[in-house]
Amino acid sequence: xxxxxxxxxxxxxxxxxxxxxxxxxxxxxxxxxxxxxxxxxxxxxxxxxxxxxxxxxxxxxxxxxxxxxxxxxxxxxxxxxxxxxxxxxxxxxxxxxxxxxxxxxxxxxxxxxxxxxxxxxxxxxxxxxxxxxxxxxxxxxxxxxxxxxxxxxxxxxxxxxxxxxxxxxxxxxxxxxxxxxxxxxxxxxxxxxxxxxxxxxxxxxxxxxxxxxxxxxxxxxxxxxxxxxxxxxxxxxxxxxxxxxxxxxxxxxxxxxxxxxxxxxxxxxxxxxxxxxxxxxxxxxxxxxxxxxxxxxxxxxxx
Numbered sequence: 001x002x003x004x005x006x007x008x009x010x011x012x013x014x015x016x017x018x019x020x021x022x023x024x025x026x027x028x029x030x031x032x033x034x035x036x037x038x039x040x041x042x043x044x045x046x047x048x049x050x051x052x053x054x055x056x057x058x059x060x061x062x063x064x065x066x067x068x069x070x071x072x073x074x075x076x077x078x079x080x081x082x083x084x085x086x087x088x089x090x091x092x093x094x095x096x097x098x099x100x101x102x103x104x105x106x107x108x109x110x111x112x113x114x115x116x117x118x119x120x121x122x123x124x125x126x127x128x129x130x131x132x133x134x135x136x137x138x139x140x141x142x143x144x145x146x147x148x149x150x151x152x153x154x155x156x157x158x159x160x161x162x163x164x165x166x167x168x169x170x171x172x173x174x175x176x177x178x179x180x181x182x183x184x185x186x187x188x189x190x191x192x193x194x195x196x197x198x199x200x201x202x203x204x205x206x207x208x209x210x211x212x213x214x215x216x217x218x219x220x221x222x223x224x225x226x227x228x229x230x231x232x233x234x235x236x237x238x239x240x241x242x243x244x245x246x247x248x249x250x251x252x253x254x255x256x257x258x259x260x261x262x263x264x265x266x267x268x269x270x271x272x273x274x275x276x277x278x279x280x281x282x283x284x285x286x287x288x289x290x291x292x293x294x295x296x297x298x299x300x301x302x303x
Contacts, residue, residue, distance in 0.1 A: 013043075013130060014042065015040055015041070015042055015114050016040070016041055017040050018038060018039045018041060019037065020037050020038065024045055025039070026039075026045065026046060026160075027048050028052070028161055028163070029157065031160075032156065033186075036157065038139065039137055039139055040114050040141060041137045041138075042114055042130055042135060043129065043133070043134055044105075044133050044135050045135055045137075046105070046161070050105070051080070051081050051163055052081070052082045052084050052107065052161045052162045052163065053076055053081050053083060053084065053162050053165075053222075054083070054162040054165045054166065055069055055072060055073055055083055055084075055091065055095035055165075055166045055168065056085060056091060056095075056158065056167055056170075056176035057069060057167060057169040057170055057176050058170060058174050058176065059088050059090035059091075060090060060201070061168070061201070062169065062201060064195075065090075065091060065094075065168050065193075065201065066090070067094075068168050068193055069094035070094045070095070070097060071098060072098065072166060072193075072218075072219050072222070073094070073095040073097075073099045073101075073104075073106070074098040074099065074101045074104075075102065075219040076099075076102070076104070076219055076222070076223075077098065077099040077102030077103065077105070077106070078102040078103065078104060079223070079228075080104070082099075082104065082106065082107060082134075083095055083096065083098070083099035083104065083105070083107070084106070084109065084158055084161050084162050085106070085108060085109075085158065086108065086110070086111070086154060086155070087108035087109070087118075087119075087122050087125070087126060088119065089121065089122070090169075091168050091176070093125060096125055096129060099134075100128055105133050105134045106129050106132075107134055107135055107136075107137060108125075108126060108134070108135075109136075109138065109154050109157045109158045109161070110137070110138040111138070111140070111147075111153070112145055113138060113142040113143050113144035113145075114136060114142055115143060117136070118146045139157065151175055152175065152178050155176075155178045155179040155182055156179075156182045158182075159179050159180070159182040159183035159188060160182070160186055162188060163189065163226070164183070164189035164190070165179055165180055165182075165188060165191070166191045166193070166216075167179075167180050167190065167192050167208060168193045168205075169193075169195065169201040170205045170208070171200050171204050172203045172204050172207075173204075174204050176204070177204045177208065180213065189214065189225065190208065190213040190214065191215075191222055191225065192205050192206075192209050192213045192215055192216065193205070193216060193217065194206065194209065194215055194217075237290075237291050237302045237303070238301070240289070241257060241301075246285075248274060248278055248282050249282045249285060249286060251272050252268060252274070252282050252286065253301070255271050256268065256300060256301055257301050262300040263300075264297055264299070265283065265299070268283070268299065
């Protein structure tokens with residue numbers, strides 16, 4: 001039961017109003033404390049089976065931070081995730097643009113009425129979001145300006161729409177810290193990209209890691225932690241083999257990897273020329289780490 005309204009944005013797109021008792025109201029958001037009683041939106045709301053992930057960070061982002069936000073959003077969007085952010089300058093804008101580059105959907109949550117876009121520099125970006133099956137959302141009626149406290153209130157919607165929040169470059173007083181804390185209170189995952197200990201843009205990020213947020217270094221880490229990894233298990237095992245610090249473990253793992261067939265422990269001893277007790281000990285560790293699996297006395301790399 002959508003309520004159509006005769007209000008148009010500057011590029012003549014209709015603003016709709018959605019009440020919390022409407023079936024189309026975002027289910028994840030409705031699970032949160034203090035969810036808005038109504039939402040105003042332009043475009044297409046995320047469907048209930050869409051998985052939303054928010055990406056947030058500082059407005060004064062570094063070139064590296066902007067690239068990370070863009071590429072992370074792009075790769076997640078290519079895999080069907082809907083990217084949520086706040087349309088701000090910096091990390092938010094890069095996340096929205098990345099989602100569009102990945103031919104995916106993105107949602108922008110504003111801290112003002114939808115009869116205008118703030119910041120004005122992102123009017124065209126808002127138009128692109130809507131034209132590519134995404135939407136812009138606000139809990140504020142048209143004509144409402146963007147007061148400072150409303151950005152903090154907006155953040156609870158950003159995290160509330162999402163199964164996880166990704167923070168890229170958050171200084172000590174960044175609004176993205178509030179988004180991350182909202183996500184934690186809402187029982188959602190929080191992922192943090194770390195950076196230089198000497199750079200002020202990462203002080204808030206590193207504090208979140210100390211407080212228990214998950215450190216990630218690429219989109220694959222995020223997929224894995226969400227239980228949605230698209231990297232085959234064998235590729236993960238091969239990557240872990242390359243990181244082995246113990247020379248004997250590395251020798252045994254590479255020997256098994258290079259064999260076209262699973263190997264017995266006697267064959268591994270023969271090929272590696274290592275003492276049987278060393279092979280047995282290291283195989284146990286490789287099995288425990290999940291790199292190697294044993295079936296009927298035969299050992300192979302996990303695939």
